[in-house]
Amino acid sequence: DYGDDRDRAALVDKLAPLLDGGIEWVVLALDDIPNRPGLAADQSGLTAWLLDALDAGWPGTHLTLVPTEYVGTRPTPYLRTLARALPPTVGVMWTGPTVCSPVIRAEDARAWADALGGRRPVLWDNYPVNDTTMERSLHLGPYRGREPELTDALDGVLCNPMVQAHASQVALATAADYLRAPDRYDPETSWSAALDAVGGTRVAALRALATACADGPLMPAEQLEVHALVTAVGAAADGPDWPDAIAALRDHLIAVRDAR
Numbered sequence: 431d432y433g434d435d436r437d438r439a440a441l442v443d444k445l446a447p448l449l450d451g452g453i454e455w456v457v458l459a460l461d462d463i464p465n466r467p468g469l470a471a472d473q474s475g476l477t478a479w480l481l482d483a484l485d486a487g488w489p490g491t492h493l494t495l496v497p498t499e500y501v502g503t504r505p506t507p508y509l510r511t512l513a514r515a516l517p518p519t520v521g522v523m524w525t526g527p528t529v530c531s532p533v534i535r536a537e538d539a540r541a542w543a544d545a546l547g548g549r550r551p552v553l554w555d556n557y558p559v560n561d562t563t564m565e566r567s568l569h570l571g572p573y574r575g576r577e578p579e580l581t582d583a584l585d586g587v588l589c590n591p592m593v594q595a596h597a598s599q600v601a602l603a604t605a606a607d608y609l610r611a612p613d614r615y616d617p618e619t620s621w622s623a624a625l626d627a628v629g630g631t632r633v634a635a636l637r638a639l640a641t642a643c644a645d646g647p648l649m650p651a652e653q654l655e656v657h658a659l660v661t662a663v664g665a666a667a668d669g670p671d672w673p674d675a676i677a678a679l680r681d682h683l684i685a686v687r688d689a690r
Contacts, residue, residue, distance in 0.1 A: 432472040437567070442483050449488040456462060456484065457523070459496040469498060470508045474515035481517050494521035494552055501525050503541040513547030521585055524551035530647035531556070533575040535599055539583035550585040557647055559590040571644030572604040572621035578612035599628045600640060638685035644676035 431437050445456060458480060460473055477495050484491040495516070499508050499524055516522070519631040524542050526534040533555070543550050553578075558569035569592060581587075589605050591598035603624035608615040621640075627635035659679040666675040 432476040438476070438479060438483075440481065442487075445484075446487075449484070449491060453494045454490065455494070455665070456480075457496060460498050461496045461500050461523075463498055464495035465498050465508065470511035471515060473497070473532055474512055478515070478517050479522055481520060492521070493519070494523060496554065497525040500593045501527070501529055501555065502544070503527055504536050505545040509545045510547070513545075513549060516549075519547075521552045522546055522549055523554040523588070525554050525556055529556060530559070532648055535577055536579035536583045536679070539580060543583065550583060552586040552588060553580075553584050554588050554590060555605075556590045557605075558592050558598055559591045560594075560646075564591065567646060568592070568639075568643040569648075570595070570597065570600050570640035571646060572617040572624070572650050573601055573608050574617045574648050576608060576612075578615070581609065581612050600624045600636075603627060634685075635689040638682075638689040641682070642686045642689075 449456075454638070458477060473495070477493070481493050484493060497509070498511055499506055512522070524539075525531060529537050534555075539551060539553070557573065558571075560567050560569055573589075587605070587609060589602055591602060599622070599623075604617060604620040607620040607623075625637050625640055626633055641655050645654050651657065656679070659682055663672070663675045663679055666672040
């Protein structure tokens with residue numbers, strides 16, 4: 431109950447050990463719950479109350495909200511109510527035009543900011559995450575599909591990692607390169623450097639595995655190297671280049687097999 435004193439006290443009690451330990455950023459995640467009339471007002475009331483409680487007990491703590499509507503580029507009654515009632519210092523998360531957005535442009539972020547009354551969003555970027563229906567996948571490809579101008583329209587970026595923390599470092603390293611210098615970011619160059627850094631003495635095995643698992647929310651499987659190699663075999667069938675095409679596909683598959 432958003433307005434219940436006992437429930438509000440329980441929320442602060444849950445956060446207190448973390449805040450006492452030095453945590454400086456709290457995310458109030460109200461995503462993936464049923465929407466209803468009056469929900470935005472109830473949530474903004476709780477958020478404002480929590481911000482006051484944090485300021486009173488732990489000054490300087492930053493509060494960010496994941497709203498129930500966190501995707502898209504259009505205004506809604508929920509977002510309009512939220513924009514009017516939320517304290518101006520509270521950040522608001524957004525996943526882009528879709529939940530796992532292949533492409534996010536600056537104009538998308540500006541449209542969402544307009545829907546929030548001019549408040550720049552914090553991008554909750556669902557990459558390289560692999561939960562729910564993606565749990566059998568590894569997302570080892572580079573960060574891509576975010577134009578350089580996007581960073582000017584955001585209040586921050588939070589990348590959602592995979593369940594596998596160590597493997598997530600490949601994509602996260604490339605995202606860091608993008609955020610450090612969006613205008614100079616090259617996904618392939620950054621990816622190669624990330625594989626070297628994360629792979630260490632097993633970089634050849636990691637490179638083979640990552641090449642096979644570079645598809646995911648940001649890149650369709652049709653763009654994988656193995657797809658191009660199979661296509662090349664078909665195109666070279668019965669021609670003089672057929673042995674070379676087969677050898678290239680064979681070498682790729684052997685490398686993946688041996689990448690245990």
